[in-house]
Amino acid sequence: MSRPTRRDLFKTGAGAAVAGLIGAKTSGAGEARSRAVMIRSANVVAEDGLLDGPQLHQMMNQAVAKLLGEDDAASAWKKLVKPTDVVGVKTNVWSNIRTPPELEEAIREEVVKAGVAPADVGVDDRGVRGNELFKRATAIVNVRPMRTHHWSGLGTCLKNMIMFVPRPADYHGDTCATLGAIWKLPELEGKVRLNILVMLTPQFHGVGPHSFSRRFVWTYGGLIVGTEPAPVDAVGAAIIQAKRDEYFGEPTPIAPSPHHIQLADERYGLGAAKLDRIDLIRLGWQDDALI
Amino acid sequence: MENRLEVSLVNLGQGLQVLCAVGLAAGLVAMTCCRRETPAADPFVDLASALPTSILAWDAQAGDQIYDDETIFSYIDGHAEVYLAYNMKSCLSRRYEGPDSALVVDVFEMASPEDAFGVFTHDLDGEEMGLGQGSRLRYGWLSMWKGRHFVSIYSEVESEESAAAVLQLGAVLDAAIVEQGELPAVVRELPGQDLDRGSIRFLHSPQILGAHLVVGQGNPFDIDSETPTVLATYRRGEGIARVLVVDYPDEARARAVAETLDGALRIGNRMAVAVEFTDQQLADEVLAAMAPPTEGEIS
Numbered sequence: 001m002s003r004p005t006r007r008d009l010f011k012t013g014a015g016a017a018v019a020g021l022i023g024a025k026t027s028g029a030g031e032a033r034s035r036a037v038m039i040r041s042a043n044v045v046a047e048d049g050l051l052d053g054p055q056l057h058q059m060m061n062q063a064v065a066k067l068l069g070e071d072d073a074a075s076a077w078k079k080l081v082k083p084t085d086v087v088g089v090k091t092n093v094w095s096n097i098r099t100p101p102e103l104e105e106a107i108r109e110e111v112v113k114a115g116v117a118p119a120d121v122g123v124d125d126r127g128v129r130g131n132e133l134f135k136r137a138t139a140i141v142n143v144r145p146m147r148t149h150h151w152s153g154l155g156t157c158l159k160n161m162i163m164f165v166p167r168p169a170d171y172h173g174d175t176c177a178t179l180g181a182i183w184k185l186p187e188l189e190g191k192v193r194l195n196i197l198v199m200l201t202p203q204f205h206g207v208g209p210h211s212f213s214r215r216f217v218w219t220y221g222g223l224i225v226g227t228e229p230a231p232v233d234a235v236g237a238a239i240i241q242a243k244r245d246e247y248f249g250e251p252t253p254i255a256p257s258p259h260h261i262q263l264a265d266e267r268y269g270l271g272a273a274k275l276d277r278i279d280l281i282r283l284g285w286q287d288d289a290l291i
Numbered sequence: 292m293e294n295r296l297e298v299s300l301v302n303l304g305q306g307l308q309v310l311c312a313v314g315l316a317a318g319l320v321a322m323t324c325c326r327r328e329t330p331a332a333d334p335f336v337d338l339a340s341a342l343p344t345s346i347l348a349w350d351a352q353a354g355d356q357i358y359d360d361e362t363i364f365s366y367i368d369g370h371a372e373v374y375l376a377y378n379m380k381s382c383l384s385r386r387y388e389g390p391d392s393a394l395v396v397d398v399f400e401m402a403s404p405e406d407a408f409g410v411f412t413h414d415l416d417g418e419e420m421g422l423g424q425g426s427r428l429r430y431g432w433l434s435m436w437k438g439r440h441f442v443s444i445y446s447e448v449e450s451e452e453s454a455a456a457v458l459q460l461g462a463v464l465d466a467a468i469v470e471q472g473e474l475p476a477v478v479r480e481l482p483g484q485d486l487d488r489g490s491i492r493f494l495h496s497p498q499i500l501g502a503h504l505v506v507g508q509g510n511p512f513d514i515d516s517e518t519p520t521v522l523a524t525y526r527r528g529e530g531i532a533r534v535l536v537v538d539y540p541d542e543a544r545a546r547a548v549a550e551t552l553d554g555a556l557r558i559g560n561r562m563a564v565a566v567e568f569t570d571q572q573l574a575d576e577v578l579a580a581m582a583p584p585t586e587g588e589i590s
Contacts, residue, residue, distance in 0.1 A: 095368050150370050150502065169372060172498045174508050207414070208432045208445045209397055211370045215430050215449065256502045 034231035034272035038199075038291075039063040039283040040222040045200050053102035056223075059284065060106055060196065063225045066281055074113060080193045081139050083115030088137035089123040092144035092160055096212040099143050099198055107141050107196075128163050140188065142229065143196040146236045147203035150211055152176035153258030154240060156233035157195040158270070161188060175256040180268030183229070195232045197224040202236070204243040218243065221285060228271025230264040231278045235291060237261055238275060242290035334400055335383035338440075341467035342385060342396065347456045349387035349394050356384040376496040377410040377441075378402035378516075387456075392448035396460055399441040404472020405519065409493040411436035413502075416489075420458065422465045424472060428454070433461045438470030477519045477538045477561070482580035485573065490524035490533075504535070504566060512537055512562075513548050522566075525577050530570025532577055536563040558582050 039059045044052050061073030068076035081087055089107050091099040104123045111121050122133035142157050149155040151172045161182045162168045171178055183189065199222035207213050220239070226232040237258055244252040265273035272278050275291075282289070335357060344351045356366065359381050363371045366384065374382070380400045387394040401407040408425070417429030423437035431446035431453060444460050446453035473479070478493050492503050495518055497510040503522055506512070512535065514520050520537045538561050539545040545562045549555040555564040556578045563581050565574035 150373060151498070155369075169498075172372065173501060173510075174506065175501050177508065207416075207430050208434075209367050209370060209374070209399075209443050210395075210445070213430050213432070213445075214447065257505055259505075 031277070032272060033277050033279055034226065034228050035067065035279045035281070036224055036226040036231045036235050037063040037067045037281045037283065038222055038224045038235060038289075039066075040199075040220065040285040040289065042221060042285045042287070044221050045219045049201075051100055051102055051200070053100075053106075056100065056102055056200075057106035057109075059223055060103065060225070061110065062283060063223055064110075064194065066283060067225050067227065073110065077110045077114040080141075081111055081114050081116055083117075085116055085139040086120045086133060086137045087111045087116050087122075087139045087141060088128065088131070088134040089121070089141045089143065090128060090134075090160055090163075091123050091125050092155070093125045094145070094147070094155070096210065097145045097147055097201060097203055097217065099145060100200070103143060103196070103198065107143060111141070126163055129166065134187075137187075138191065140192045141194045141196070142192050143198065145198040145200070145202065146240065148206045148211070148216075148240065148254065149258075150206065151256070152179065152260055153254045153256045154233070154237055154261075156236065156258065156261060157197050157229040158183070158233055158260055158264050161192075164188060175258070176260045177263050179260040180230075180264035180270050183264075183268060183270055192229070193227065195226050195229045197232045197236045199224055199236060199239065202240060202243075204240045204247065216247075226271065230261055230271035230273040231280075232271075233258075233261045233264075234273040234275065234278060235280055239290045246290070334381055335398060338398055338464065338467050339383060339385070341463055342460070343463065346387060346394070346460055347389075347452055349389040349456055352386045352388055358382045358384065373413060373499070373502075374399060374401075374410060376494070376499050377406040377413075379406075379410075389453070392446065392453065394453065394456055394460070395443075395445045395447070396464075397443040397445075398464065399443070401439050401441060404436075404438050404470075405475045405493070407436040407439050407441045407472060408474060408478070409495070410441045412492050412494075413499070415491070420461070422458075422461045423468070426461065428458070431457065433457045435461055435465065436472075437465060437468045438472045440464075440468050440470075442468075475519045475521070477521045477536050480581075481521065481523055481536070482525075482577055484580070485525040485527045485577070487524045487526050490522075492522040494520050494522070500535075504533075511548075511551065513539070513544060518544075525573055527570060527573050530568075530573050532565050532568040532570055532574035534563055534574070534577055535566045536561065536581070554578075556582055 039062055041059055044055045065073045065076040068079050070076040091104050108121050112118050124131045128134045142160055144160040147155045152159050153175055158179045162171055164187050165182055199220045201217050201219055203217045205216035224232050224235050241254055262273045264270040339355050358366050360375055360379055363382055378401055380402060383398040385396045411425055411434055415427055417427035420426040420428045423435035426435040431449040433444040435442040442464050444457045446457050475493055494500055495516050497514045500514055517540050518537050522535050524531055524533045542560045545557050545560045549557040549562045552564050555562055563578055568574040
């Protein structure tokens with residue numbers, strides 16, 4: 001058996017992985033296409049940071065309807081969940097940038113409107129493993145804000161499911177390359193009906209023990225939605241990468257490499273991760289979209 | 292040995308700044324410090340006492356918080372594993388509230404000076420401020436290591452006044468921490484010529500290595516808590532060579548890893564390899580500088 005060279009060891013270097021996310025050709029991925037919808041508003045986040053909840057609800061519904069090819073949101077939500085479903089809304093409560101409670105409530109409201117009993121809808125993040133509703137969930141809606149992340153490069157929709165495993169640290173190797181495997185666990189496989197990547201005020205760089213600085217958060221005013229996580233995350237990653245390059249004035253790769261997104265496509269079949277295989281539908285405000 | 296890395300990473304050219312900062316800190320301590328209530332077993336009692344109750348426009352909030360290696364998760368949301376990977380023992384946190392923003396002081400007690408140095412090297416962006424045994428200031432965040440302590444002082448909103456407050460608090464802690472530490476041997480013995488000192492990352496965890504270098508699946512360098520490791524970049528002109536140097540507990544482990552890598556150098560229980568380079572000659576020279584012909588076994 002020939003021994004590996006250092007070039008073998010590092011042939012999936014950071015540069016290559018990030019290049020894959022922003023559309024460069026790489027071998028190994030399939031040719032299947034994915035769809036994602038990005039909707040933005042210039043004023044859903046006010047200058048003082050306050051959120052326009054009703055407008056956010058409307059944005060979400062508009063994007064979901066477009067994603068599902070329906071004229072109205074109610075029909076789209078009925079495609080996503082059935083009245084007999086038990087629906088867990090996997091949110092994210094990171095203290096510095098959390099999923100807006102207004103968005104959690106909007107999801108709950110639409111799920112109930114689609115016929116699911118109010119008692120069969122629950123919202124949780126860190127307690128999902130012990131949450132009785134999540135234990136009997138037949139459908140999951142995954143919603144979280146986009147931010148840079150120490151272990152995985154980016155806090156993504158893919159990463160948001162790490163709370164379903166007993167020891168998240170087990171997935172930190174190779175900058176969380178195997179996050180896609182979590183989506184194959186019985187608690188999740190086939191259950192995630194919708195992914196919403198919150199790009200209202202994303203974070204494109206982190207500093208310090210708390211990995212947060214207001215300097216690196218900007219108002220993007222967007223949501224990216226999809227039924228598969230990889231395309232949603234890939235679009236978000238491309239925007240974060242573009243913002244970093246713009247802010248720092250030179251190519252500044254996301255570090256560590258968020259190649260878990262690309263691997264979610266290539267290894268776990270969780271949707272396309274290359275932009276040239278993603279049908280991205282843009283709605284709303286288009287200025288400074290960075291993609 | 293003139294090309295070996297000096298013990299301190301402090302930029303001696305900024306020594307004057309250190310003296311000014313420490314002098315100012317001493318004055319501040321004399322003016323505003325008082326003893327805060329802390330548990331008898333609190334390892335931070337002296338440091339908490341040294342910290343002022345007010346600094347410029349910021350006032351300390353009541354109740355310092357102390358975290359251990361379990362409770363730290365409740366404080367450092369999503370990032371605590373970095374500190375645990377460097378054997379964090381405890382953390383003192385104090386918050387100062389000002390008119391528009393807060394300053395957050397976190398003092399981490401690590402298991403050893405090597406660990407304090409290591410967690411300091413996790414992010415070496417920024418400007419050396421001549422505090423402690425190494426410090427950096429960027430984006431309102433001051434990091435510093437000294438002895439077994441790693442200090443983080445963060446300003447939520449950046450301004451000239453907040454930067455001054457951050458530096459003054461850093462100087463207070465620099466003065467209050469009397470213990471000095473030594474750099475890990477694997478770092479100390481890096482060839483100094485062409486070394487980009489801001490690129491040094493000291494670690495002993497495969498996860499931490501993965502945060503700095505894409506290594507793929509598994510742990511090809513067999514890194515664990517018993518393997519002091521340094522990742523460092525050398526620059527000459529436009530060329531770079533990034534080397535990984537690992538000290539294993541015994542020669543057998545060093546040999547086993549070296550045998551799986553193309554171009555790896557083994558000297559006794561130390562393994563060195565160029566993991567990325569654009570200048571092959573530079574890479575070869577750096578590795579050659581680690582292997583004086585009269586020292587140790589070379590393979």
